[in-house]
Amino acid sequence: MALVNEHFLKLPESYLYTDIARRVNAFRATHRGADPVNLGIGDVTEPLPPACVEAMREAVEELGRRETFRGYGPERGYDFLTEAILKHDYAAHGIRLGAEEIFVNDGAKGDTGSIGELLRWDNSMAVPDPAYPVYAESNILWGRSGQQEEGGAWSNLTYLPCTAESRFVPHVPDHRVDLVYLCSPGNPTGTALTRAELKQWVDYALENDTILIYDGAYESYVRETGVPRSIYEIRGARRVAVEIRSFSKTAGFTGVRCGYTVIPRELTVSTLEGERIALGALWARRQSVRSGGTGYVAQRGAAAVYTPEGQEQVRALTDFYLGNARFMREELKRMGLEVAGGENAPYLWLRVPEGMTSWRFFDRLLYEAHVVSAPGCGFGPHGEGYLRLTAFNSAENCREAMRRIRKIL
């Protein structure tokens, strides 16, 4: 008899976005002909940048010819992509990294969830609250999160409250933890950490021998000068931080799947005997067992992001979503709602009207305004009383959503 990994059974019955989809399906079934505007899951809507399309078309043709066909690719990613990442995302910003420190992946979610597999189950861990559900949920699977308590919190996690009073920024805890997840610009609050705030985290990690898992999936939305785009802009971060990035929100790759993880050489973890082991070497070994690499076509598409045309097109794409965010932010404020985010991120974080819960306001927007959102409580206990809207939709749909919300408020 095979026994189940019981930690799996602790997972909430469904993933947040599955739950939202289920509710939207129920709404559709009872409201035939209604056409809800989807500002729920952060999935892009605009077509791929032409430079990426062209590169992928050529890649497919290469694979279709005997002379240029390729089979398995390198586990860490093709040199053409790694070199473009190093040059444009790091060297151009004064950050020196080597090819062996970059691991191309099939989008940030997988690595964000899997990196914890390299660490003993009893490491202590902190997550921003609210945060992308994958941070806490993937660690439930390794037995690291403990038990879920009333109110939704996990007994072994340290929650870093991101409240209106703290500008939705997670602050360093008053005790040490082994592992901290950070996301900037943040999902779901849309708040970006300033250099000083990020430095506090790096200093905390250096002092406490803590590993920071830095989710930079939204870095291409940073527009404010002085807001770091990479954690390695902060001195000392190479010794403590893993950075994970994605082409999903940058270049519309949610369906194509490509991203990368950076694990600097200096970043080490300890055995019980105190021997230090390079995390990157462990990850490389793990990849050789667990990963078949990322598709050649996707990697060619991603490399095209770094061509001059690609850079222009990607900037136009992110500007477009930021334009939606700006528009909605102003509209919602005019409606008297308290709104954060939307300046360096494609997410808006709103406080729900007095006396309502996140799910009740979610239902009200769905059933009365026909607008799909994401309830704040799905991102953590401190998300209760908030709601997230994404700017990933057409300008017309964003306008329509605001018109509908205004009508019911």
Ligand code: MLT
């Ligand atoms: C979100 O809506 O939070 C994102 O789409 C999550 C993701 O990128 O997986």
